[in-house]
Amino acid sequence: MLGTQTIVRHWRRLDTVVRHLVRQQCSAMDGNRVTAGIIIVGDEILKGQTQDTNSHFLCRRLFALGVEVKRVSVIGDDLDDIATEVLEFSRNYTHVITSGGVGPTHDDMTFEGVAKAFSTSTAPHPELVQVLKDYFGPDNLDSAMMKMAQIPSTAKLQYGVHKTTGERTKYPLVSVNNVYMFPGVPSLMERAFVLLEDLFRNPDVTFHTEELYINRTESSIAQEIKTVADQFGKSVVIGSYPDLHNSYYQVKISLESTSQDQLNKASVQIKSSVPAGSVVPFEKDPVGTAAEHVYDIVNSKVDDTFHTSVRHAVSIIEQALDKYTLKDMCLGFNGGKDCTLLLHLFHAVVQKKYPDEIGKLQALYIRSRLPFPEVELFVQQACKRYNLELIRYEGRIKENLAALKDGHPNIKAVLMGTRKTDPYSDHLDSFSMTDADWPQFMRVNPILNWTYETVWTFLRTLCLPYCSLYDHGYTSLGSMNNTHPNPSLQIVDSNGIVSYKPAYQLLDNGNERDGRNV
Ligand SMILES: Cc1cc2nc3c(=O)[nH]c(=O)nc-3n(C[C@H](O)[C@H](O)[C@H](O)COP(=O)(O)OP(=O)(O)OC[C@H]3O[C@@H](n4cnc5c(N)ncnc54)[C@H](O)[C@@H]3O)c2cc1C
Numbered sequence: 001m002l003g004t005q006t007i008v009r010h011w012r013r014l015d016t017v018v019r020h021l022v023r024q025q026c027s028a029m030d031g032n033r034v035t036a037g038i039i040i041v042g043d044e045i046l047k048g049q050t051q052d053t054n055s056h057f058l059c060r061r062l063f064a065l066g067v068e069v070k071r072v073s074v075i076g077d078d079l080d081d082i083a084t085e086v087l088e089f090s091r092n093y094t095h096v097i098t099s100g101g102v103g104p105t106h107d108d109m110t111f112e113g114v115a116k117a118f119s120t121s122t123a124p125h126p127e128l129v130q131v132l133k134d135y136f137g138p139d140n141l142d143s144a145m146m147k148m149a150q151i152p153s154t155a156k157l158q159y160g161v162h163k164t165t166g167e168r169t170k171y172p173l174v175s176v177n178n179v180y181m182f183p184g185v186p187s188l189m190e191r192a193f194v195l196l197e198d199l200f201r202n203p204d205v206t207f208h209t210e211e212l213y214i215n216r217t218e219s220s221i222a223q224e225i226k227t228v229a230d231q232f233g234k235s236v237v238i239g240s241y242p243d244l245h246n247s248y249y250q251v252k253i254s255l256e257s258t259s260q261d262q263l264n265k266a267s268v269q270i271k272s273s274v275p276a277g278s279v280v281p282f283e284k285d286p287v288g289t290a291a292e293h294v295y296d297i298v299n300s301k302v303d304d305t306f307h308t309s310v311r312h313a314v315s316i317i318e319q320a321l322d323k324y325t326l327k328d329m330c331l332g333f334n335g336g337k338d339c340t341l342l343l344h345l346f347h348a349v350v351q352k353k354y355p356d357e358i359g360k361l362q363a364l365y366i367r368s369r370l371p372f373p374e375v376e377l378f379v380q381q382a383c384k385r386y387n388l389e390l391i392r393y394e395g396r397i398k399e400n401l402a403a404l405k406d407g408h409p410n411i412k413a414v415l416m417g418t419r420k421t422d423p424y425s426d427h428l429d430s431f432s433m434t435d436a437d438w439p440q441f442m443r444v445n446p447i448l449n450w451t452y453e454t455v456w457t458f459l460r461t462l463c464l465p466y467c468s469l470y471d472h473g474y475t476s477l478g479s480m481n482n483t484h485p486n487p488s489l490q491i492v493d494s495n496g497i498v499s500y501k502p503a504y505q506l507l508d509n510g511n512e513r514d515g516r517n518v
């Protein structure tokens, strides 16, 4: 006798085989092609009041998923036009993606248009009604909003899944047959698409990609890149993206191909045609790879100043983590280069010690009287990047440390980016209690003996983001009223125009604080 489970198992296997055969058959018929048509819906686009950027976004993403976009159509908010276009696209392409016309106002007609294309009508979808209630709150739900739940009777709701958290999105996408109806607002459309893109992926096409980072202006290399792009034609798609605010490169060149071999050839070609030394190493995700890269340095056999400094700092942070829990500790963070590198080391050590559940690091930011907006912005960005719990005060350090004692009695130790060359710091040890007349905290100083040069070697070899002021000649940051670019970095061109070299080019360690009055 066969048990139920066995039958189910056999049935599943048979099902898999059948599916496989069907897929092979289909692939043979259409040569593994997955196609798409995009319909952009909106009067405002046809009138030139809004520029359509959604089709560009969709084309780029679909291409990367191995989907051939065959046609993009822009139509107005007209029921019959929508119905006609959707029906035709639906017959001709594997996937149809519409953008726009799914909102609550009278001119949003995509759902009705799609219903008409498939000879059905719209009706309130109970699950979507509930979603709308949860999303907007039952009190904010007027009849106009309820219109968004009026969808074709044969519609399906597609929920996206966040790739990192595995969480399901709150708001679903509506689809009928092979037609997927996205919102028109670019940020909403992009977010929804990214989470649902597996619906469209062509499993038979693999895209190989590479990115090259070049520290020259885009115009100075444009001709060389064009020559390579022309030579490889459609076999390697080459894109060029300037970045005006990156500390490491000026242009990102992206290469995409279905052939790894062709991709490699194009990459070699580009590297040999741009000026020597202009292709720079760049790490896109320094935070995610922090532990890996930091411990590579720690475990390497090299014994120069840089490696010894990193090794020593890591061991101090590890000792601190043996003595204190994450809740007992915070990092003194004011956006400067020293605590920026320390933040990275701290993150790396915690990532290594608790790989599964990296807790939130606490950071203490005592905002100065006149902070640079660049510093404020950088602190915000760092919080996001490293997922920091920011404790923020304003004014004098000593008074705010007293406030910290009251407000956060759990905090016993503060990691600090102090170096011996800082004022009043040459007597400090790796672990030093605050002075007797200060609120009592253990100051943990992992980088006391680091030199200016080592600080920059660390930041730059790990491609860490740092406050943009350092790229404009500032070498030490205080308040706006007492900090200037460092005079030894000044350059004056033949027209008398003054500019400053970046901080990491300062040669003499002795004059790091020359741009500060205090
Ligand atoms: C937690 C803490 C404890 C201190 N204890 C003492 C003490 O016992 N005796 C004493 O005389 N002075 C103490 N100070 C003041 C300290 O010595 C410096 O005056 C102050 O850090 C500014 O120094 P700087 O500009 O030379 O160095 P910076 O290079 O600006 O600062 C050194 C490091 O201090 C931390 N830090 C500096 N300013 C801030 C800020 N606004 N918010 C958060 N973190 C900051 C950062 O980790 C930074 O890397 C303390 C400061 C802090 C933040």
Ligand SMILES: [Co+2]
Pocket (backbone or CB within 6 Å): 245, 468
């Ligand atoms: Co700038």
Ligand SMILES: [K+]
Pocket (backbone or CB within 6 Å): 243, 244, 245, 246, 247, 248, 249, 250
């Ligand atoms: K740049």
Ligand SMILES: [Mg+2]
Pocket (backbone or CB within 6 Å): 336, 338, 417, 418, 419, 422
């Ligand atoms: Mg400093």
